[in-house]
Amino acid sequence: MTTLLKNIPSLDIDRFVQNLMNAPNRHTITHRNQKMQFHICRLSEIDDASPLDKPHIYDFFTIYFVEAGSLAKINQLESLQLNAKEVFFSKPGEIKTWQKMKGLKGYLLSFTIDYLLMLINDKNIINSFDYLMPDSQRKFALDEANFAYYQNVFNELGKEYAEPKLQSTELIRFWIFVLLIKTNRLHQEQHQLVKPKKLTRSSDVICAKFLKLLDETFTDLAKGTIMKPPRIKEFAELLNVNPTYLGECVRKSSGKSAKSIINRKTLLLAKCQLLHTQNNISEIAYQLGFESPGYFIRFFKKFEELTPLEFRKSMSA
Structure with a gap:
């Protein structure tokens, strides 16, 4: 299969949302003249005829939380199947292609590193999360307790985004960090790591x-x-x-x-x-x-x- 491109195009959150849902999302807590840095939607809202079947370089993080159904993607040339009670993290700079969806329920969360840095001013913060390092496993199967935990966090994120109130932006950033930290602990448990890797040396x-x-x-x-x-x-x-x-x-x-x-x-x-x-x-x-x-x-x-x-x-x- 050959897509007639000279270079692989990049994709920001604005165009990602428009392509994925075939229309701008009605919910936003950014001003019209600002570039979108965060977005969350239910997987069931995604248009089945999404034009993202061609490769793009994403310039933002994405988190897929699947409650039911399945999703097939190509991530960095590797076929990826996401099923119920699984969560998957992808990083900026990765080349991705959507393939097919079946009975999807859950959430898709997108955010830029700059969005997080507004809360914690540490450009190396992402390096403290082991599962975001090269060659690390970034798809996790969730047991009942962890599934309920993630479901609650995503519900809170969706609620704050759909109905913004006082300091909703700050609360959303907080919940994203909760997800990142919780997943780092999950990564340690599933890989039997004694303690998180610290960049001290x-x-x-x-x-x-x-x-x-x-x-x-x-x-x-x-x-x-x-x-x-x-x-x-x-x-x-x-x-x-x-x-x-x-x-x-x-x-x-x-x-x-x-x-x-x-x-x-x-x-x-x-x-x-x-x-x-x-x-x-x-x-x-x-x-x-x-x-x-x-x-x-x-x-x-x-x-x-x-x-x-x-x-x-x-x-x-």
Whole structure:
């Protein structure tokens, strides 16, 4: 399947809501001249004929809370099935596509990081939530007690949004933090973690900053706003550290080399470009920073055992 795009388009909450519901939502607590930073709706309100069946890069967080029914999505090229009594979190910069819905009931919550920072002025706050880190599990099955807890929080959020009162905005931000913290505890319980990971070591702090910068860089690459990704040396300069020290911090904190993490990101974006854009192999190779298409082809085949063209053809068959 090939969507005839030059670059994968980004999506903010305003256009997300309009596309998803085929009309602007009647409830809002933002002024008309302000960009929407928060939205909540019931999953049953979503238009079945939503035009979000093509890939978009979301620039906001989303939380899906499913009470009944099911939802199929593609998130970062991975098929995702959400069922009753499950909750799922996605981050800005991820490439997503809607597929199909069946008897959906529950809530869909969307918010920007800036919206949260109005309550807690800490740009690294998201890094304290383990399940939002790369490679972490972000879909959770809820037992009866947790299901009732989440249901109550989402009902309160929906009520404050639909019928705003004094300090409703502040209360909504508070409830979002309740969800984030509660889910972090759930993540620890389900993965049998003794205690939450704290970014106390300098290596953890630097690694978290590197991963955040890496996400932002590859999001800009996918959008076409930058021409090629920085190299490790350039990442180190942006973080004001020595390249060797950056590599040591990343390995110590994540257990992986900085190069392997960059390679994984590069491969993911290459697949997205092959599937969702009309760009030829040479264009994709140069956009991803390869010196020649030949280097790109060898890189891709090393991980996928297929050439980029073979991969594109296999997915469109």
